[in-house]
Amino acid sequence: MTESLYWNPVLESLSRADLKKLQLAKFKRQLHRMYEQSAFYREKLDQAGVHPDQIQTLADIRRIPVTTKEELQQLQSNSENFPYGPCLAVPTDRVATYHQTSGTTGKPIRQADSREDWEWWIECWATFLWAQGFRPNDRVFIPFSYGVFVAFWAGHYACEKIGCEVVAGGGLSTQDRLLKLQELEATAVLCTPTYGLHMAEVAEDMGLKLADFNVNKMVCAGEPGASIPATKNRLENYWGAKVFDHAGATEGGAWGFGCLKEPSDLHINEAFFLVEILDPDTGEPVDSGEEGELIITPLDRQAQPYLRFTLKDMALFSDEPCECGRTFARLKGGVLGRRDDLTKVRGVLFSPTSVEAVVRAVDQLGDEFQVVVEKKGVLDEITLKAELKENIQITPELETHLLQELRLTSGLRFNLELVPLGTLPRFEVKAKRFQDLRTHA
Numbered sequence: 001m002t003e004s005l006y007w008n009p010v011l012e013s014l015s016r017a018d019l020k021k022l023q024l025a026k027f028k029r030q031l032h033r034m035y036e037q038s039a040f041y042r043e044k045l046d047q048a049g050v051h052p053d054q055i056q057t058l059a060d061i062r063r064i065p066v067t068t069k070e071e072l073q074q075l076q077s078n079s080e081n082f083p084y085g086p087c088l089a090v091p092t093d094r095v096a097t098y099h100q101t102s103g104t105t106g107k108p109i110r111q112a113d114s115r116e117d118w119e120w121w122i123e124c125w126a127t128f129l130w131a132q133g134f135r136p137n138d139r140v141f142i143p144f145s146y147g148v149f150v151a152f153w154a155g156h157y158a159c160e161k162i163g164c165e166v167v168a169g170g171g172l173s174t175q176d177r178l179l180k181l182q183e184l185e186a187t188a189v190l191c192t193p194t195y196g197l198h199m200a201e202v203a204e205d206m207g208l209k210l211a212d213f214n215v216n217k218m219v220c221a222g223e224p225g226a227s228i229p230a231t232k233n234r235l236e237n238y239w240g241a242k243v244f245d246h247a248g249a250t251e252g253g254a255w256g257f258g259c260l261k262e263p264s265d266l267h268i269n270e271a272f273f274l275v276e277i278l279d280p281d282t283g284e285p286v287d288s289g290e291e292g293e294l295i296i297t298p299l300d301r302q303a304q305p306y307l308r309f310t311l312k313d314m315a316l317f318s319d320e321p322c323e324c325g326r327t328f329a330r331l332k333g334g335v336l337g338r339r340d341d342l343t344k345v346r347g348v349l350f351s352p353t354s355v356e357a358v359v360r361a362v363d364q365l366g367d368e369f370q371v372v373v374e375k376k377g378v379l380d381e382i383t384l385k386a387e388l389k390e391n392i393q394i395t396p397e398l399e400t401h402l403l404q405e406l407r408l409t410s411g412l413r414f415n416l417e418l419v420p421l422g423t424l425p426r427f428e429v430k431a432k433r434f435q436d437l438r439t440h441a
């Protein structure tokens, strides 16, 4: 471990005890601010019979009810502080940027950030980009139009803050992006895992070999793919680069990152976030080595703050020291899956993301797939549609292997449709690979 690997050596190597003291002090300050300045949070705390002065320990925090996405969706239909609703904790003239969630699980949440919040976003991203080896001599290519989504804007400015040179690759076709990437000899890429795979596919069509490009690191945000080992392996092989996952949410902020020493785990940025990892049944914190649900409170966010927001993500908590020297706790193997995504198929609890690990581990299959659940008579039918790579023929062995793997992972008997490469839809930002047609029957 060398000193130069640190962005902020003071905050990132505090003892666990000092880190907890810092979190408690920041939490109290934040709770007072929310109580005094946001009508929504004041009412929430009053209803729970909790006053900010009563919070003396980290354990006291669990007396405060959690905040859900559904509550915020409801709240933002309120005309107060249009278009954000009474969760806003600054006057509307302090709002400097608008973003929104992708709305994959219902109505998008509108997100207000002040100028100070924007600095905070950039600082959070810069912390982990530095931990992943981004340095001033990097030229970073971001192959997107970022639009109303916050992640890549924050990533863009964080790269600038570190001193990297940033190329905004929006407004180009995938082919042109690849040529630009090659021409400029970019050393790093920020993108969604889905688009990273798509670029590799297009490069192959163009007769280009991404592994021969100069890109040596890639940060994937927006989707959980880079923490699924089979997907990460594919990306690393195509790109000949180290691939890091990034954990963040428009509502929570950029809270988790893989480091150079343990790139498959996620460090929680505990200097800026209180992330509770709770047993979903008891609501109590899990011990190191146990799995729990993530509840997040950004400790410094001002315009539209969040109080114990449920991310609906599950993760395996570890407070063992990391070789990189950071004392921030880790989630072993990254985020393990969203509780949101779980649905019942034929009475069995099914996670659509589990299929991704199966598909990406089979060499004969391309990168895109779809899972469709529909009702045939009284029974649920589940079908995997996947693409065969070029010059690969369907064989009974391949079909049997896939069906067995799917059965092992999900406990379900799948139907299989193997289609030619390029048949299924392609995505740039958020892939929609799961279709539940039962609700529209």
Ligand SMILES: [Zn+2]
Pocket: 259, 260, 261, 262, 267, 322, 323, 324, 325, 326
């Ligand atoms: Zn580390």
